[in-house]
Amino acid sequence: MKAKRKSIAIDMDNVIADIEEQAIIWYERDFGVRIKREAMHGIPEADAFPNKQAVYNYVHAPGFFRTAPVVPGAVEALQKLMINFEVYIVSAAMEFPLSLYEKREWLSEHFSFISWRNIVFCGDKSVIDTDYLIDDHPKNLDFCRGKAIMFTAGHNRNHHQHTRVNNWAEAATLMEQELSIQG
Amino acid sequence: MKAKRKSIAIDMDNVIADIEEQAIIWYERDFGVRIKREAMHGIPEADAFPNKQAVYNYVHAPGFFRTAPVVPGAVEALQKLMINFEVYIVSAAMEFPLSLYEKREWLSEHFSFISWRNIVFCGDKSVIDTDYLIDDHPKNLDFCRGKAIMFTAGHNRNHHQHTRVNNWAEAATLMEQELSIQG
Structure with missing residues (x-):
């Protein structure tokens, strides 16, 4: 087992x-x-x-989050990750009250395969305890409890304190390696 | 220190x-x-x-969560708890998308002293890691990582597996005792 x-x-x-x-x-x-x-x-x-x-x-305007494009490869990568991992969507959405409903609707449209049970909207992420966190923000990654994985965004290119993935293909490969380490 | x-x-x-x-x-x-x-x-x-x-x-109707009354004593108790504890509001709101915005607005009205950084709306609470959880639902308390404290509601009166508080006066007293145990 x-x-x-x-x-x-x-x-x-x-x-x-x-x-x-x-x-x-x-x-x-x-x-x-x-x-x-x-x-x-x-x-x-x-x-x-x-x-x-x-x-x-x-970020306070109606529709901004609701009509955002999906990051290329994210849908396929998450579907694959869900085979072997418990996948949670964790967004620091609380600062922007209007975004709460829009982000929930956006997830229902593009990631309908993610259960509402696995969605978390929070302020800071310090009370979230998962084995991994894939995030673009040093402020979240620096204090996370699990293994921090930095997803490349323009603003984080000069931060080198975390394992970095540049896209979903790299993230998927990294997580497959993690799985084989777990054995 | x-x-x-x-x-x-x-x-x-x-x-x-x-x-x-x-x-x-x-x-x-x-x-x-x-x-x-x-x-x-x-x-x-x-x-x-x-x-x-x-x-x-x-629970799906506009206004239901937004206009709910505050539980007696909750405001004063939370203000007092915040002196010695880091207080997070953690609501399993994700099942009811409309409630997300309403609950955020309700908190802004009645608990404006709680920072957005300390608010979490989630599906299940199993990824939330705090030292204590005060909740009325066995399904949340049974799997929580910290010490579970059952807040009395009609539906939970026949559940006896957790420390129980019947109101905010009792909850405040219990948390003061916890503080003195911590020393």
Whole structure:
């Protein structure tokens, strides 16, 4: 008999929901300028945009989270991970009350195979205890209880204190290796 | 120097938000019959009402969670607990998507002294790791990682496997004792 399945907490923004791309799309819609993703490297997202305040406002605007694109490969990767791991979606959504319903609806649309039992919306993630956390934010990864895995986003490119994956193909490979280590 | 403050997860429904009372109020409004709280003793809440389906429907109805009364003594007790404990509100809200925004707004109205950082809405509570959990549901208490404290609700009166508190005065006294044991 195998032991209890290991658990993975997976962040939403910039890990399964492409918030960088969504900001680029909305900014182009509003200002007619398409910002390159490379412009976000090593700086907070909003700093890449000439009108920073517009981007700050987006996260409070109806529809921003609800219509965000899915990060490429996330759906297939999560379906595969669920075979061997207990997968939780853990999003620090509490700062933006409007996003709560939108994120829940977004998950129902794109990740309907994730049970509501496995979704957590929180403030800080320090009370969440899973064996792994895949997240783009050092502030979450630095204090997590399990193994921290940094999912590459523009803003985190200069942080090197955690195991890094650049996309869902790399994340899937890493988790397969973890599984074989567990034996 | 004292050690890190112990953490308490506090459930919402029937612990700080008086959902039994809210069901009674709405049922009387809709059917002109006032059900006694005693009718809920030892059975699932909805079973106390002649029209069970109406009560099931309430939890999906706009306004039900948003306008629920506060459990007597909860505000004062939480303010006091926050002096010595790290207090988290942890609600299994994910099953009812509409409730997410309503519960967040309700907390902002009645418990504005609780930071959004300390609010968690989840599906099951098994990934939440705090030193204590105050909750009315055996399904949450049975699997919690910290010390389980059962807050009396009608439906849990026949469950005796956890330390029980009948109201917020008793809960506050118990937590003071816990603090003195910690030294």
